[in-house]
Amino acid sequence: MGTLTIGVFSSLIGSMNLDFAVKLSEAAADKGHNVNLWLSGNATILAQKGQKEFLDYSYLIEKIKSLQEKGVQVGACEACSEGRGIHAGDVIEDITFIGMDWYVAKAAKSDRVLHIGVE
Amino acid sequence: MGTLTIGVFSSLIGSMNLDFAVKLSEAAADKGHNVNLWLSGNATILAQKGQKEFLDYSYLIEKIKSLQEKGVQVGACEACSEGRGIHAGDVIEDITFIGMDWYVAKAAKSDRVLHIGVE
Amino acid sequence: MKLGVFYSELRGNHDVLFRLKAEKLGIFLVSNGIYHAIIKEKGEPSPVLQKQGADYYVLSEDLQTRGFSTDEVDSNVKVVTYSDIADHIMNDYDKLAWL
Amino acid sequence: MKLGVFYSELRGNHDVLFRLKAEKLGIFLVSNGIYHAIIKEKGEPSPVLQKQGADYYVLSEDLQTRGFSTDEVDSNVKVVTYSDIADHIMNDYDKLAWL
Amino acid sequence: MSNKILFVVQRPPYKSENPKLAITHAMSCYTADMHIDEEVEPTLAYVGDGVLNCIKDQKAEEIYGIVSTDQHLKIQLTGDMKILVCKEDMERLGIQEERLVDGRDLGADMDLNVVTFEEILKEMDEGCDHLMFF
Amino acid sequence: MSNKILFVVQRPPYKSENPKLAITHAMSCYTADMHIDEEVEPTLAYVGDGVLNCIKDQKAEEIYGIVSTDQHLKIQLTGDMKILVCKEDMERLGIQEERLVDGRDLGADMDLNVVTFEEILKEMDEGCDHLMFF
Numbered sequence: 001m002g003t004l005t006i007g008v009f010s011s012l013i014g015s016m017n018l019d020f021a022v023k024l025s026e027a028a029a030d031k032g033h034n035v036n037l038w039l040s041g042n043a044t045i046l047a048q049k050g051q052k053e054f055l056d057y058s059y060l061i062e063k064i065k066s067l068q069e070k071g072v073q074v075g076a077c078e079a080c081s082e083g084r085g086i087h088a089g090d091v092i093e094d095i096t097f098i099g100m101d102w103y104v105a106k107a108a109k110s111d112r113v114l115h116i117g118v119e
Numbered sequence: 120m121g122t123l124t125i126g127v128f129s130s131l132i133g134s135m136n137l138d139f140a141v142k143l144s145e146a147a148a149d150k151g152h153n154v155n156l157w158l159s160g161n162a163t164i165l166a167q168k169g170q171k172e173f174l175d176y177s178y179l180i181e182k183i184k185s186l187q188e189k190g191v192q193v194g195a196c197e198a199c200s201e202g203r204g205i206h207a208g209d210v211i212e213d214i215t216f217i218g219m220d221w222y223v224a225k226a227a228k229s230d231r232v233l234h235i236g237v238e
Numbered sequence: 239m240k241l242g243v244f245y246s247e248l249r250g251n252h253d254v255l256f257r258l259k260a261e262k263l264g265i266f267l268v269s270n271g272i273y274h275a276i277i278k279e280k281g282e283p284s285p286v287l288q289k290q291g292a293d294y295y296v297l298s299e300d301l302q303t304r305g306f307s308t309d310e311v312d313s314n315v316k317v318v319t320y321s322d323i324a325d326h327i328m329n330d331y332d333k334l335a336w337l
Numbered sequence: 338m339k340l341g342v343f344y345s346e347l348r349g350n351h352d353v354l355f356r357l358k359a360e361k362l363g364i365f366l367v368s369n370g371i372y373h374a375i376i377k378e379k380g381e382p383s384p385v386l387q388k389q390g391a392d393y394y395v396l397s398e399d400l401q402t403r404g405f406s407t408d409e410v411d412s413n414v415k416v417v418t419y420s421d422i423a424d425h426i427m428n429d430y431d432k433l434a435w436l
Numbered sequence: 437m438s439n440k441i442l443f444v445v446q447r448p449p450y451k452s453e454n455p456k457l458a459i460t461h462a463m464s465c466y467t468a469d470m471h472i473d474e475e476v477e478p479t480l481a482y483v484g485d486g487v488l489n490c491i492k493d494q495k496a497e498e499i500y501g502i503v504s505t506d507q508h509l510k511i512q513l514t515g516d517m518k519i520l521v522c523k524e525d526m527e528r529l530g531i532q533e534e535r536l537v538d539g540r541d542l543g544a545d546m547d548l549n550v551v552t553f554e555e556i557l558k559e560m561d562e563g564c565d566h567l568m569f570f
Numbered sequence: 571m572s573n574k575i576l577f578v579v580q581r582p583p584y585k586s587e588n589p590k591l592a593i594t595h596a597m598s599c600y601t602a603d604m605h606i607d608e609e610v611e612p613t614l615a616y617v618g619d620g621v622l623n624c625i626k627d628q629k630a631e632e633i634y635g636i637v638s639t640d641q642h643l644k645i646q647l648t649g650d651m652k653i654l655v656c657k658e659d660m661e662r663l664g665i666q667e668e669r670l671v672d673g674r675d676l677g678a679d680m681d682l683n684v685v686t687f688e689e690i691l692k693e694m695d696e697g698c699d700h701l702m703f704f
Contacts, residue, residue: 002427004423004427007702009587009588011130011161011238011453012203013199013202013453014161014238014451014452014453014454014456015451015453016368016402016451016500017345017368020345020368023398023419026419027418027420027422028423028427030420031420031423031427033423033427040591040595041132041133041586041587041588041591042130042133042587045164045203045204048203048204049204050206051201051202051203052201052202052204052206054202055497056198056456056502056503057453057502058500058501059501059502079173079175080132080591082170083131083132083170083173083175083176083178084131084132084164084167084170085167085169085170085171085209099598100594100595100598101598101604101605103595103598104595104598104599104602104610105606105610107575107700107702108573108575108606108610108700109606109608110700111427112426112427112430112433113433113575113701113702114343114426114435115433115434115435115700115701115702116343117435117702117703117704118345118346118435118704119238119452119586119588123327126568128454128457130587132587133584133585133586133588133590134586134587135269135300135584135585135634136246136269138634139246139269142320143320143323143324145320146319146320146321146323146324147324147328150324150325152324159461160452160453160454160457161453174637175594175636176636177634177636178635178636198460199457218464219460220464220465220466220468220470220471221471222461222464223461223468223478224469224470224471224472224476225471226441226566226568227465227468227472227474227565227566228472228474229566230328231328231331231332232566232567232568233244233334233336234335234566234569235244235336236336236454236457236458236568236569236570237247237336237452237454237570238452238454238586239560239561241560247585248585248619249348249349249350249619251348251484251485253484254446254483254484257553257557258557259557260561269585270582270584270585277663279662279664280662281664299634302628302629303584303628303629303634304582304583304625304628305627305628305629305669333560334567335444335567335569336569337446337569338694338695340694345451346451347448347451347485347488348485350580350618350619353580356687357691359695368450368451369450369451372448372488376529376530377530378528378529379528380530398499398500401495401498401499402450402494402496402499402504403448403449403450403488403494404493404506404535432698432701433700433701434578434701435703436580436703
């Protein structure tokens with residue numbers, strides 16, 4: 001089994017890239033791979049507590065909790081979050097609130113890196 | 120003097136469209152026009168309190184306050200905000216937290232409408 | 239109609255722009271749309287500038303933000319400021335479209 | 338290198354894709370990239386499908402999300418699931434690029 | 437006096453939220469009179485790659501848990517919203533009319549109106565007070 | 571053993587945050603050893619429309635109050651980061667070499683390296699362990 005690190009920079013709602021990253025993380029974790037998931041740029045919105053579920057909008061918090069139960073490590077970019085008004089106390093439990101060096105370190109030690117660097 | 124309504128759907132940081140909307144609102148208000156500014160989609164992030172200033176990131180809260188002092192009315196989409204975890208109590212003072220009908224009503228009664236419906 | 243069109247991207251499908259018709263048509267190049275006023279890809283001016291009868295404007299602030307200056311702008315394009323754009327849209331165009 | 342490329346948009350500058358070279362190249366059409374496997378614009382297959390020697394994949398879930406079915410897919414493109422993609426990227430490609 | 441807004445969608449669904457916001461903003465016109473005591477009448481038009489929003493049987497709800505764009509369009513048809521789809525763009529992309537959303541599935545009296553780009557231009561020119569492009 | 575990551579920027583600046591995040595993520599490699607006790611070495615490469623990031627004298631700070639991309643690049647050059655710019659793309663877009671960021675303004679010993687796409691491909695193939703495209 002290998003290690004896969006996925007970085008995603010796309011917003012929670014509308015850009016389906018974040019949905020993609022979450023579903024691929026789940027598929028890889030279910031096969032026994034170690035998975036790290038990095039949220040940067042607009043993707044940090046997914047780290048914020050209190051997202052309300054609407055049928056129209058991607059609602060991924062429950063999926064993130066389920067990924068964490070499967071051992072997926074989730075990190076969110078501290079600076080990207082704070083620029084958007086999301087501070088440490090606003091972040092969902094067990095999401096690592098940290099600098100970009102966490103991500104590049106995880107990536108460096110992974111067998112595969114899928115970096116989704118678009119909106 | 121006329122009325123200009125600007126709707127913007129682009130995210131706070133990175134997409135410069137929100138910066139554009141704020142600067143154009145300012146230019147029009149300075150000429151004595153009535154201006155309404157509508158934040159929807161990812162632009163609702165601008166309505167959230169507590170955004171930290173970084174030199175790297177667009178920081179528009181102070182500009183919004185200054186626009187409001189010039190009489191610009193600012194509205195933010197309630198559903199778009201709540202899907203992102205931003206609730207009424209999190210929203211900057213004097214921003215109208217409201218449904219989309221507010222925007223289309225303002226638009227209908229305006230001389231000009233500039234709708235920035237892209238990310 | 240008197241239509242003011244805003245163009246903010248370098249790439250994308252220009253097809254809708256090419257098919258637009260209006261009694262008076264103004265095209266405002268802003269944000270990454272400013273590259274159309276500057277870049278001659280493989281030596282050719284941008285296809286976005288080929289709309290017959292249109293008035294072209296480029297936002298000075300967005301040119302400078304990207305490292306370009308007024309004297310590099312295509313001769314068919316007029317350099318304007320935010321203040322000028324506010325006047326144009328309130329005075330010269332009755333409908334606006336951000337493509 | 339064995340390079341897996343992800344393609345998620347319908348429009349844009351395909352130029353970088355056209356110039357990529359790799360010992361083994363896989364192109365995964367996902368999100369709005371799936372249209373390249375389906376749409377024949379003016380009767381022609383997408384230029385994205387013209388990369389010689391590449392293996393093409395399209396994500397079944399994203400086809401269905403957009404109202405298309407497996408039997409509409411270009412014959413050069415293999416339909417895969419999230420689970421298949423997880424296997425391909427962990428087993429068949431050592432580097433990945435999301436264009 | 438009725439105020440008319442034309443919502444023009446020119447981008448495909450699901451890559452950003454915005455094509456869907458075109459529908460919800462159009463729908464919100466029906467309650468705009470709460471704010472201005474006048475009616476606001478919406479028309480939706482799909483042009484360019486935007487016509488891909490109108491393909492039927494989208495499975496976004498089953499796969500990603502979000503209401504699909506075709507479901508939204510059907511609901512607007514039951515509410516008698518006027519929805520135009522550009523014929524030339526369907527031809528360019530090879531989309532047959534039978535692939536489009538059918539409002540009658542939900543009991544609507546109306547279908548999508550497949551019209552020429554010229555007719556959409558006329559709607560932009562004479563049929564509305566303001567434009568909103570998505 | 572050093573781990574190498576190649577950051578490839580293929581889109582112009584300022585339309586999304588992401589081309590700038592390429593630089594900040596590359597820079598963060600220098601402190602990655604806090605997490606893994608190994609060095610991570612970044613290289614930045616600008617290809618396609620991404621070469622437009624490298625134009626000098628961007629006035630983003632004066633006009634929009636945000637640090638410009640050329641300022642970021644200069645700082646990386648003073649830190650000796652290896653930065654490649656695709657020659658063919660500069661030619662295609664008509665950009666002369668003297669229009670590019672000059673690290674010597676800030677006292678850097680290094681300039682941007684204008685190289686062929688073939689050399690960037692070689693960097694992708696042999697010069698790194700992982701790719702990050704922006």
